[in-house]
Amino acid sequence: xxxxxxxxxxxxxxxxxxxxxxxxxxxxxxxxxxxxxxxxxxxxxxxxxxxxxxxxxxxxxxxxxxxxxxxxxxxxxxxxxxxxxxxxxxxxxxxxxxxxxxxxxxxxxxxxxxxxxxxxxxxxxxxxxxxxxxxxxxxxxxxxxxxxxxxxxxxxxxxxxxxxxxxxxxxxxxxxxxxxxxxxxxxxxxxxxxxxxxxxxxxxxxxxxxxxxxxxxxxxxxxxxxxxxxxxxxxxxxxxxxxxxxxxxxxxxx
Amino acid sequence: xxxxxxxxxxxxxxxxxxxxxxxxxxxxxxxxxxxxxxxxxxxxxxxxxxxxxxxxxxxxxxxxxxxxxxxxxxxxxxxxxxxxxxxxxxxxxxxxxxxxxxxxxxxxxxxxxxxxxxxxxxxxxxxxxxxxxxxxxxxxxxxxxxxxxxxxxxxxxxxxxxxxxxxxxxxxxxxxxxxxxxxxxxxxxxxxxxxxxxxxxxxxxxxxxxxxxxxxxxxxxxxxxxxxxxxxxxxxxxxxxxxxxxxxxxxxxx
Numbered sequence: 328x329x330x331x332x333x334x335x336x337x338x339x340x341x342x343x344x345x346x347x348x349x350x351x352x353x354x355x356x357x358x359x360x361x362x363x364x365x366x367x368x369x370x371x372x373x374x375x376x377x378x379x380x381x382x383x384x385x386x387x388x389x390x391x392x393x394x395x396x397x398x399x400x401x402x403x404x405x406x407x408x409x410x411x412x413x414x415x416x417x418x419x420x421x422x423x424x425x426x427x428x429x430x431x432x433x434x435x436x437x438x439x440x441x442x443x444x445x446x447x448x449x450x451x452x453x454x455x456x457x458x459x460x461x462x463x464x465x466x467x468x469x470x471x472x473x474x475x476x477x478x479x480x481x482x483x484x485x486x487x488x489x490x491x492x493x494x495x496x497x498x499x500x501x502x503x504x505x506x507x508x509x510x511x512x513x514x515x516x517x518x519x520x521x522x523x524x525x526x527x528x529x530x531x532x533x534x535x536x537x538x539x540x541x542x543x544x545x546x547x548x549x550x551x552x553x554x555x556x557x558x559x560x561x562x563x564x565x566x567x568x569x570x571x572x573x574x575x576x577x578x579x580x581x
Numbered sequence: 582x583x584x585x586x587x588x589x590x591x592x593x594x595x596x597x598x599x600x601x602x603x604x605x606x607x608x609x610x611x612x613x614x615x616x617x618x619x620x621x622x623x624x625x626x627x628x629x630x631x632x633x634x635x636x637x638x639x640x641x642x643x644x645x646x647x648x649x650x651x652x653x654x655x656x657x658x659x660x661x662x663x664x665x666x667x668x669x670x671x672x673x674x675x676x677x678x679x680x681x682x683x684x685x686x687x688x689x690x691x692x693x694x695x696x697x698x699x700x701x702x703x704x705x706x707x708x709x710x711x712x713x714x715x716x717x718x719x720x721x722x723x724x725x726x727x728x729x730x731x732x733x734x735x736x737x738x739x740x741x742x743x744x745x746x747x748x749x750x751x752x753x754x755x756x757x758x759x760x761x762x763x764x765x766x767x768x769x770x771x772x773x774x775x776x777x778x779x780x781x782x783x784x785x786x787x788x789x790x791x792x793x794x795x796x797x798x799x800x801x802x803x804x805x806x807x808x809x810x811x812x813x814x815x816x817x818x819x820x821x822x823x824x825x826x827x828x829x830x831x832x833x834x835x
Contacts, residue, residue: 337794395796395804418796418804438776439794444783449775477772486766487773489808490759493818494773495780496795497825498752503789503832505744512740518731519741519748520784521703522692526749527781529698530774535757540591540693541750542649542672550649550672554743563828564747570824571751574817578757 328468331355331383332371333401334392335363338415340442342392342434343371345450349472355383379404388468390415390434391424399423413465417488420481421455432456432465435484439495451475453484508564536578543575582722585609585637586625587655588646589617592669594696596646596688597625599704603726609637633658642722644669644688645678653677667719671742674735675709686710686719689738693749705729707738762818790832797829 328351332339335358343353353373358364361377368375376382382389382405389412393401398419405412405427412424413434424431433455438448452469454476456462462478469476479487502523509516529538542550551572558565582605586593589612597607607627612618615631622629630636636643636659643666647655652668659666659681666678667688678685687709692702706723708730710716716732723730733741756777763770783792796804805826812819 394799395801418801418807437772439780439792441787441792441794444787444792448779451772451775453772475772475775477769479768483768485807485811486768487763488804489811489822490763490768490770491773491776492795492808493755493759493762493822495776496793496797496829497755497821498777499780499789499793500825500829500832501747501751501755502784503793504828505747506789508747509741509744514733514737514740514744515731516744518691518705518707518729519745521705521729522745522749523752523781523784525702526693526753527777530756530777533695533698535753535760538693538695538698539750539753539757540695541746543750545648547649547672550742553672553739554746557739557743563831567751567824567828568743568747570821571754574758574821575750575754577817578754 328352328387329354329385330388330390331357331386332367332373332390332392333357333379333382333405334390334394335360335367336392336394337440337442338436339390339392340367340370341440341444341447341450342390342415342436343367345447345472347371348447351471354386357382382407384408384410387411388413389428395419399426402426411461411464417453417491418485421457422481425457430457430461432461433484434465434469435479435488437487437491439499449473449475451477453477453479453487455480455484504564504567508561511561539575539579541575543572544579546576582606582641583608583639584642584644585611585640586621586627586644586646587611587633587636587659588644588648589614589621590646590648591694591696592690593644593646594621594624595694595698595701595704596644596669596690597621599701599726601625602701605725608640611636636661638662638664641665642667643682649673653680656680665715665718671707671745672739675711676735679711684711684715686715687738688719688723689733689742691741691745693753703727703729705731707731707733707741709734709738758818758821762815765815793829793833795829797826798833800830 353371356368356375364375391414395416403426407428411430435453437451607625610622610629618629645668649670657680661682665684689707691705
């Protein structure tokens with residue numbers, strides 16, 4: 328496909344590379360910031376523009392990879408003559424794209440995408456389309472860049488987005504909090520990396536609830552009290568510890 | 582080393598296999614439940630006993646792999662004639678072992694160990710010893726079964742134990758909560774596995790705080806409100822979502 332990418336952030340950058348790697352052609356990158364637009368266009372062997380009014384009108388697919396809050400505003404400024412247009416947002420209805428074309432849908436990457444990451448991770452996609460033809464086209468396109476593609480309407484996508492926030496954004500924040508704690512307490516966070524990897528990896532084979540370990544699921548009150556006491560100088564961690572302990576006990580109560 | 586393992590649970594089972602794989606000899610398994618003791622002894626080519634008074638007195642190392650709450654009671658019932666004895670608990674002082682021998686220490690596996698897991702994960706060990714000689718012996722033994730061994734006193738071990746609970750028990754509980762939510766809402770949890778893996782794996786190369794993604798770090802209030810509204814029928818998840826969102830905003834406020 329000949330593709331125009333609108334946006335220059337993490338999602339635009341990583342999806343652009345993925346499109347290129349699957350032999351699609353990026354004809355143009357559009358971004359407000361000239362430097363960012365030029366840099367991404369260079370990386371993708373594309374031309375660039377900083378104005379939505381100058382978007383190339385001869386592409387097959389327009390990908391709005393802008394922040395969720397900007398999708399509607401950008402769509403309202405585009406006239407794409409019924410060209411196929413998708414956004415990449417988890418929590419935005421596909422219908423906001425009706426402002427710019429009759430043919431639209433969603434190409435939502437269910438991944439945590441940061442442009443500084445060197446390796447391209449596996450990216451499952453949730454796709455949607457305004458018509459059956461649009462949905463078929465978007466599904467086919469997504470399948471050319473990923474072997475995990477599922478069709479999902481606005482509400483289903485929003486639900487998986489919530490679950491994704493829980494299992495990635497919240498866990499990543501737990502890692503960040505634990506790392507800050509280790510730094511403050513002068514213990515080596517890196518010793519935890521094999522543990523972190525194995526807890527994530529075993530999800531491929533086991534139910535998470537069935538392989539829960541730790542003092543809360545064992546009802547080991549002595550350990551829990553020692554931990555809470557040692558967390559006294561870290562009140563935010565202490566209340567988080569308390570909340571998780573209660574939640575684990577509740578899920579596993581006999 | 583010729584080893585006696587006291588305990589038949591997850592830690593006893595997985596460490597026993599690891600000892601055997603590193604060419605140590607398990608001479609005996611001791612457990613209250615005869616069936617469990619016999620099963621584990623069979624798996625480890627060892628004899629078994631159900632009575633602490635019948636523990637073989639001719640081994641080089643005694644490993645108390647019992648629940649954290651039972652370590653002190655078991656130690657008080659053992660007389661090991663100054664043989665080297667270790668416990669495997671994160672939150673128990675090494676000194677409770679002074680009841681059974683003058684030579685004691687800690688061999689704490691910093692992993693989430695469940696005996697049903699087929700693959701033996703990498704296991705970093707935190708070790709401690711009552712004397713310099715004991716510490717040297719335990720460090721050498723730990724190094725024969727793992728290439729990640731660190732010496733750590735009671736307090737340092739307890740601090741890493743807290744961090745381990747946060748990054749493994751709490752994240753695993755987040756996975757369990759998200760899986761239950763996906764089942765209730767009829768969306769496919771398995772679509773989240775690549776996301777979960779990549780968030781854990783990139784910790785080897787990036788600071789977690791520096792690669793935080795999601796609506797909270799973007800200050801995307803519209804998405805946050807949509808998520809909170811959709812979580813209305815799940816009040817426990819809703820308050821957890823709220824707490825994490827506030828904590829992420831706090832860490833990343835400009």
